[in-house]
Amino acid sequence: MASTVIRGGTVVTHDLTYSADILIENGRIAEIGPNLRGDETLDATGCLVMPGGIDPHTHLEMPFMGTYSADDFESGTRAALAGGTTMVVDFVLPGQGQPLLDGLQMWHNKSGRASCDYSYHMSVTWWGEQVWDDMPKVVEQGITTFKHFMAYKGALMVNDDEMFASFRRLGELGGTALVHAENGDVVAELQRKLMEEGNRGPEAHAYSRPPQVEGEATNRAIMIADMAGVPLYVVHVSCEEAHEAIRRARQQGKRVWGEPLIQHLTLDDSEYRHPDWDHAARRVMSPPFRDRHHQDSLWAGLQSGSLSVVATDHCAFTTQQKRFGLDDFTKIPNGTGGLEDRLPMLWTHGVATGRLTPNEFVAVTSTNIAKILGCYPRKGAVRVGADADLIVWDPEKTKTITASAQQSAIDYNVFEGHEVKGLPRFTLTRGYVAVHDGEIRTREGHGEFVAREANTPVSRALSTWKELTAPRPVTRTGIPASGV
Ligand SMILES: NC(=O)NCCC(=O)O
Ligand SMILES: [Zn+2]
Numbered sequence: 343m344a345s346t347v348i349r350g351g352t353v354v355t356h357d358l359t360y361s362a363d364i365l366i367e368n369g370r371i372a373e374i375g376p377n378l379r380g381d382e383t384l385d386a387t388g389c390l391v392m393p394g395g396i397d398p399h400t401h402l403e404m405p406f407m408g409t410y411s412a413d414d415f416e417s418g419t420r421a422a423l424a425g426g427t428t429m430v431v432d433f434v435l436p437g438q439g440q441p442l443l444d445g446l447q448m449w450h451n452k453s454g455r456a457s458c459d460y461s462y463h464m465s466v467t468w469w470g471e472q473v474w475d476d477m478p479k480v481v482e483q484g485i486t487t488f489k490h491f492m493a494y495k496g497a498l499m500v501n502d503d504e505m506f507a508s509f510r511r512l513g514e515l516g517g518t519a520l521v522h523a524e525n526g527d528v529v530a531e532l533q534r535k536l537m538e539e540g541n542r543g544p545e546a547h548a549y550s551r552p553p554q555v556e557g558e559a560t561n562r563a564i565m566i567a568d569m570a571g572v573p574l575y576v577v578h579v580s581c582e583e584a585h586e587a588i589r590r591a592r593q594q595g596k597r598v599w600g601e602p603l604i605q606h607l608t609l610d611d612s613e614y615r616h617p618d619w620d621h622a623a624r625r626v627m628s629p630p631f632r633d634r635h636h637q638d639s640l641w642a643g644l645q646s647g648s649l650s651v652v653a654t655d656h657c658a659f660t661t662q663q664k665r666f667g668l669d670d671f672t673k674i675p676n677g678t679g680g681l682e683d684r685l686p687m688l689w690t691h692g693v694a695t696g697r698l699t700p701n702e703f704v705a706v707t708s709t710n711i712a713k714i715l716g717c718y719p720r721k722g723a724v725r726v727g728a729d730a731d732l733i734v735w736d737p738e739k740t741k742t743i744t745a746s747a748q749q750s751a752i753d754y755n756v757f758e759g760h761e762v763k764g765l766p767r768f769t770l771t772r773g774y775v776a777v778h779d780g781e782i783r784t785r786e787g788h789g790e791f792v793a794r795e796a797n798t799p800v801s802r803a804l805s806t807w808k809e810l811t812a813p814r815p816v817t818r819t820g821i822p823a824s825g826v
């Protein structure tokens with residue numbers, strides 16, 4: 343295989359910034375240093391060379407709310423690479439009563455079309471002995487993160503007793519628990535009441551999911567995870583109430599991470615008051631967009647380290663699909679896109695504004711999640727031996743986001759009209775140049791499944807601590823005689 347040199351750029355990792363060339367051989371980084379030579383040269387003059395983005399939260403071709411999300415592994419990973427993301431982690435969603443391994447096979451069948459590397463989280467959508475038995479087999483196959491929906495009552499939601507049992511099992515297996523944290527019982531009741539009162543439009547979606555439902559569920563999940571002895575990752579943290587629970591838990595030494603989305607960081611709830619029904623419905627997702635006060639909290643969390651990862655929850659539905667809920671907001675498929683836009687939007691609103699340093703940008707888009715997921719330093723690193731999943735980032739390159747130029751299969755973009763400054767000049771997936779000076783050259787099927795390690799350092803540390811502090815019977819010498 344021909345070698346490639348990225349020449350003349352500034353390498354930016356989560357902890358270092360320095361000038362160097364990078365030599366790539368057989369899909370891996372072979373050498374980092376000055377004046378390197380290879381068969382092909384990519385000019386990185388004026389650019390930053392960073393680990394490719396990892397998006398740990400996507401739903402590609404996902405069966406949900408009576409339909410399927412519109413981007414599949416082909417269009418989804420093409421969108422990812424176009425925006426500088428080189429690995430996605432999608433959610434396997436077994437049906438009710440379906441064995442986890444069957445669900446996993448369904449996802450393997452779909453992901454063969456991926457253009458970049460990918461992994462999965464397993465979703466615990468129901469509970470029983472079979473799930474308990476299957477969990478170690480799933481972990482053996484390199485899927486170590488298990489998602490629990492605390493919302494979507496009557497569909498994906500699991501109850502507290504099921505969640506506690508699953509969390510304990512995961513703790514034993516050295517895995518990590520994920521939660522969609524919203525109080526599904528309260529949401530269902532608010533939905534019913536709003537509909538009854540004639541609140542049927544997309545804005546009622548936001549009214550039915552106030553920050554309190556997220557704050558309560560986040561805190562509950564944290565406490566259940568702590569009692570079960572398992573690290574916890576809270577997906578799509580959208581508000582101060584949820585962030586506060588995570589911040590407090592982390593200050594107490596609990597092993598909890600929070601993941602805000604680029605949508606919640608940059609778009610607000612005024613979108614739901616838009617006079618055009620389609621405009622508002624296209625932005626219906628759970629949790630909903632929030633106001634400025636919550637956005638400021640999320641940015642502060644990324645700056646201070648109480649929030650760790652920026653994802654997309656890419657779950658794209660067309661306008662036609664959104665119209666399933668024309669006279670009933672509870673039927674609007676929940677989800678928005680963002681795979682192509684996450685990095686440029688975060689750079690523009692984070693780095694260019696001074697909220698984040700370039701190194702922090704790398705941490706929250708790539709390195710932190712690679713460590714949490716157990717695939718670092720193969721992913722999320724610029725170092726010899728790592729996969730050559732790299733972006734050559736031009737901080738001066740600009741564009742206006744528009745659906746007509748996007749890779750995603752849907753007919754709109756929630757960031758339509760946003761100007762971004764900072765875009766990939768080249769995106770490399772295991773050494774292959776999928777974005778070449780802005781031109782998309784993705785190869786369907788190039789992507790490979792990334793098996794991940796259980797028992798990450800954090801998981802081991804937590805198990806050690808829990809074992810040390812486990813309840814033990816008190817050994818007593820003077821036991822009083824029984825009164826019988
Ligand atoms: N977030 C959302 O609205 N849709 C995708 C499914 C989920 O993550 O809850
Ligand atoms: Zn969710």
Ligand SMILES: [Zn+2]
Binds near residue numbers: 399401655657
């Ligand atoms: Zn999701």
